[in-house]
Amino acid sequence: MRNSLIALGKDALGSLRDLLPIALVISVFQIFVFRDSTAVLFSMLGGAFLVVAGLTFFIFGLRLALFPVGEGLAYSLAKKGSLFWLVAFAFVLGFGTTIAEPALIAIAAEAAQVAAGADAIESTDEARRGYALGLRLTVALAVGVALVIGVMRILADWSLPVMIITGYCLVVLLTTIAPPEIVGVAYDSGGVTTSTVTVPLVTALGVGLASSLRGRNPLTDGFGLIAFASLTPILFVLAYGTVQQWI
Amino acid sequence: MDLIVTTLRFIADSAIDVLPIAVFLFAFQRLVIGEPLANGKRIAVGFVFVVIGLGLFLEGLEGTLFPLGRLMAQQLTDPAFLYDVAGKAVADLVWQDYYWVYLFALAIGFSTTLAEPALIAVSMKANTVSGGAIGFWGLRVAVAIGVGIGVSLGCYRIITGLPLHYFVAAGYFVVILQTLVAPKIIVPLAYDSGGVTTSTVTVPLITALGLGLSEAVPGRSALLDGFGLVAFASLFPIISVLAYGQLAVLRKRVSDFEPDTRHPEKEY
Numbered sequence: 311m312r313n314s315l316i317a318l319g320k321d322a323l324g325s326l327r328d329l330l331p332i333a334l335v336i337s338v339f340q341i342f343v344f345r346d347s348t349a350v351l352f353s354m355l356g357g358a359f360l361v362v363a364g365l366t367f368f369i370f371g372l373r374l375a376l377f378p379v380g381e382g383l384a385y386s387l388a389k390k391g392s393l394f395w396l397v398a399f400a401f402v403l404g405f406g407t408t409i410a411e412p413a414l415i416a417i418a419a420e421a422a423q424v425a426a427g428a429d430a431i432e433s434t435d436e437a438r439r440g441y442a443l444g445l446r447l448t449v450a451l452a453v454g455v456a457l458v459i460g461v462m463r464i465l466a467d468w469s470l471p472v473m474i475i476t477g478y479c480l481v482v483l484l485t486t487i488a489p490p491e492i493v494g495v496a497y498d499s500g501g502v503t504t505s506t507v508t509v510p511l512v513t514a515l516g517v518g519l520a521s522s523l524r525g526r527n528p529l530t531d532g533f534g535l536i537a538f539a540s541l542t543p544i545l546f547v548l549a550y551g552t553v554q555q556w557i
Numbered sequence: 558m559d560l561i562v563t564t565l566r567f568i569a570d571s572a573i574d575v576l577p578i579a580v581f582l583f584a585f586q587r588l589v590i591g592e593p594l595a596n597g598k599r600i601a602v603g604f605v606f607v608v609i610g611l612g613l614f615l616e617g618l619e620g621t622l623f624p625l626g627r628l629m630a631q632q633l634t635d636p637a638f639l640y641d642v643a644g645k646a647v648a649d650l651v652w653q654d655y656y657w658v659y660l661f662a663l664a665i666g667f668s669t670t671l672a673e674p675a676l677i678a679v680s681m682k683a684n685t686v687s688g689g690a691i692g693f694w695g696l697r698v699a700v701a702i703g704v705g706i707g708v709s710l711g712c713y714r715i716i717t718g719l720p721l722h723y724f725v726a727a728g729y730f731v732v733i734l735q736t737l738v739a740p741k742i743i744v745p746l747a748y749d750s751g752g753v754t755t756s757t758v759t760v761p762l763i764t765a766l767g768l769g770l771s772e773a774v775p776g777r778s779a780l781l782d783g784f785g786l787v788a789f790a791s792l793f794p795i796i797s798v799l800a801y802g803q804l805a806v807l808r809k810r811v812s813d814f815e816p817d818t819r820h821p822e823k824e825y
């Protein structure tokens with residue numbers, strides 16, 4: 311119990327540290343550049359408290375439940391050596407963690423708001439929810455596929471730079487035919503996916519896999535998975551926008 | 558009362574978001590591994606924390622980080638403020654007059670990245686693995702400068718309305734060129750740093766900043782120009798970390814005048 315409280319306290323300090331530079335920079339601008347009162351900042355203290363508390367509980371819970379279970383599974387599946395289950399697990403892991411990724415939930419909601427504001431979709435709650443969910447499912451699917459490709463690459467020892475460069479060439483090609491309003495969201499979704507939930511679990515999968523195979527470097531192969539997970543969401547969201555345009 | 562209802566709704570929503578991964582993990586544990594979970598109670602408690610935490614965080618976002626980003630964008634592009642600093646009316650403004658926007662973007666990108674725990678861990682590991690060749694502070698500062706410049710340049714793009722993919726394509730072209738000549742040890746680290754930098758707190762803030770800018774600058778639209786800052790923030794650290802590696806090699810070569818035999822691939 312005492313240990314858990316200490317861990318919780320540490321996570322709280324970590325969340326505070328995340329927020330601190332933002333608070334500092336914005337306060338400096340408010341006081342010295344705009345010479346405004348900081349009253350508006352104080353009105354946001356309640357929200358800031360929620361952000362810190364939420365992030366603290368979230369990360370504390372991840373460490374307690376999701377990370378040990380996910381890592382244990384990743385290692386034992388890598389050891390087990392069944393290709394089918396390994397690939398299935400990679401997909402499910404990418405999909406499931408991405409659906410629970412807080413930054414993506416926030417961005418998808420914002421993108422839906424913007425699309426509704428510009429009359430690209432209907433301005434109802436239902437349409438916005440549908441749009442945001444569609445976006446998140448697309449990105450989750452993309453990360454699942456990315457991990458499948460990444461696992462196969464580690465097993466077959468394909469060249470990472472060649473695949474990544476091909477991928478980005480595809481991105482540029484798809485950009486030219488995709489509707490312009492999806493491009494920004496698509497490019498951003500690449501950076502959003504690889505954050506709090508996904509990275510530790512994906513790294514565990516990559517490292518477990520690479521260390522159970524002879525002659526592989528755990529560091530380079532673990533990183534390869536994340537590189538794919540930042541690439542495929544761009545492709546998939548661009549494709550999603552293109553297909554939606556045709557329908 | 559309202560507050561409690563909203564909070565409960567956020568928590569209920571986040572339960573649905575966490576459900577798939579929880580179900581998947583349990584299913585794999587039972588069906589494929591065939592062993593029941595050790596510490597079942599602990600894990601159940603953990604998932605409760607995850608759900609409550611996610612709900613509170615998302616509720617807090619709507620009250621702070623999103624409005625903060627928009628507020629800053631609004632104030633930085635306020636006609637009265639711009640008249641003070643540039644002495645021009647809105648119609649006559651050129652992109653240089655928005656310099657406070659670039660400074661703010663630089664400061665936010667730099668400071669949030671420097672404090673990023675994931676980056677601190679990576680830097681420590683890199684320092685040990687490389688035997689001190691990659692400095693602990695050097696790498697952190699390199700990544701932070703990359704993110705700062707990235708967000709700043711992203712704001713420039715939003716203000717001028719130039720197409721996003723020109724920048725991204727050019728950026729990746731530079732990355733490819735650098736990959737060919739940079740010391741091999743820095744390459745995986747550089748690619749990693751792109752994903753590591755954009756934390757869960759920073760992403761919503763700079764997204765709101767971009768959307769706010771695109772709404773405030775005349776002639777821009779949130780739909781077409783507002784997104785893209787996160788993409789910039791993930792791309793530029795790759796370039797700056799590769800550059801940091803190249804710089805370290807160059808400095809070493811100047812200081813000891815003999816080719817480094819341990820890493821022949823440095824001699825391109």
